[in-house]
Amino acid sequence: MVKPRHSRLPPRKSSSSTLILTLLVIFTFLILILLVLGILSVPSSSGGPKANDLNSIIRNTPDRRSEREEGWGEQWVEIVSWEPRAFVYHNFLTKEECEYLIDIAKPHMHKSTVVDSETGKSKDSRVRTSSGTFLSRGRDKIVRNIEKRIADFTFIPVEHGEGLQVLHYEVGQKYEPHYDYFQDDFNTKNGGQRIATVLMYLTDVEEGGETVFPAAKGNISSVPWWNELSECGKKGLSIKPKRGDALLFWSMKPDATLDPSSLHGGCPVIKGNKWSSTKWMRVSEYKV
Numbered sequence: 001m002v003k004p005r006h007s008r009l010p011p012r013k014s015s016s017s018t019l020i021l022t023l024l025v026i027f028t029f030l031i032l033i034l035l036v037l038g039i040l041s042v043p044s045s046s047g048g049p050k051a052n053d054l055n056s057i058i059r060n061t062p063d064r065r066s067e068r069e070e071g072w073g074e075q076w077v078e079i080v081s082w083e084p085r086a087f088v089y090h091n092f093l094t095k096e097e098c099e100y101l102i103d104i105a106k107p108h109m110h111k112s113t114v115v116d117s118e119t120g121k122s123k124d125s126r127v128r129t130s131s132g133t134f135l136s137r138g139r140d141k142i143v144r145n146i147e148k149r150i151a152d153f154t155f156i157p158v159e160h161g162e163g164l165q166v167l168h169y170e171v172g173q174k175y176e177p178h179y180d181y182f183q184d185d186f187n188t189k190n191g192g193q194r195i196a197t198v199l200m201y202l203t204d205v206e207e208g209g210e211t212v213f214p215a216a217k218g219n220i221s222s223v224p225w226w227n228e229l230s231e232c233g234k235k236g237l238s239i240k241p242k243r244g245d246a247l248l249f250w251s252m253k254p255d256a257t258l259d260p261s262s263l264h265g266g267c268p269v270i271k272g273n274k275w276s277s278t279k280w281m282r283v284s285e286y287k288v
């Protein structure tokens with residue numbers, strides 16, 4: 001009885017280890033097949049977002065795409081100049097947003113004024129012949145949405161912004177070159193100096209009405225729209241108004257000094273009608 005038991009044990013041992021080996025091989029093949037079929041995936045460094053990636057940007061991409069389907073043209077940011085620092089965000093506003101801003105501003109338009117550099121008060125002026133109105137910050141959902149987008153674009157918090165100003169220029173109306181920063185102590189009491197301006201075009205303008213930077217450094221005739229510019233527009237680096245586009249320029253340099261190359265004006269409208277909206281951003285919180 002003892003002998004056969006002894007003789008039987010070794011083969012049993014070897015058969016169970018063969019079984020385990022066979023199972024291992026089958027299991028390995030199964031894993032390999034699943035990997036090839038893509039059912040299982042190996043985490044890799046080039047794969048999806050990691051915890052410390054720019055998650056908000058990745059998450060925003062699908063939202064942007066769905067917004068674009070709702071009537072947004074292609075959106076991209078173009079560097080126009082480094083002196084002054086100026087950028088154009090194409091299709092920043094939708095057609096509906098442009099029309100909305102014009103509609104809510106229309107009943108409240110009055111003749112534009114300029115800031116008197118001695119008294120800090122508003123005054124009538126021949127250098128600025130447009131009409132305009134201010135919309136209070138955060139007045140409604142659509143305005144809040146636009147203000148949030150401006151904050152994202154400029155990296156300056158919503159609370160640093162003045163209320164949106166909506167401007168209307170008819171044929172012949174213009175704004176002579178000026179700085180957006182203040183040269184008095186009165187206007188900087190609330191919010192400090194103006195650091196940046198976002199100028200949004202709410203309509204196309206057939207002819208004229210460009211935003212011109214007469215003190216810009218660099219080759220002003222290298223812009224793609226050079227041949228479409230008015231005589232006034234050719235006197236500096238110019239941006240041609242296009243509905244929905246936003247021009248961002250900085251009145252202050254990265255070293256926090258005022259930038260004289262930010263001198264800019266609105267060329268006279270020659271043909272058509274120009275509506276625009278301006279958002280001035282301050283260096284600190286602007287209390288409304």
Ligand SMILES: *[C@@H]1O[C@H](CO)[C@@H](O)[C@H](O)[C@H]1NC(C)=O
Nearest residue numbers: 218219220221222223224226
């Ligand atoms: C400026 O740019 C235009 C268009 O790109 C080019 O034809 C011209 O030669 C440039 N001028 C200078 C001084 O670089």
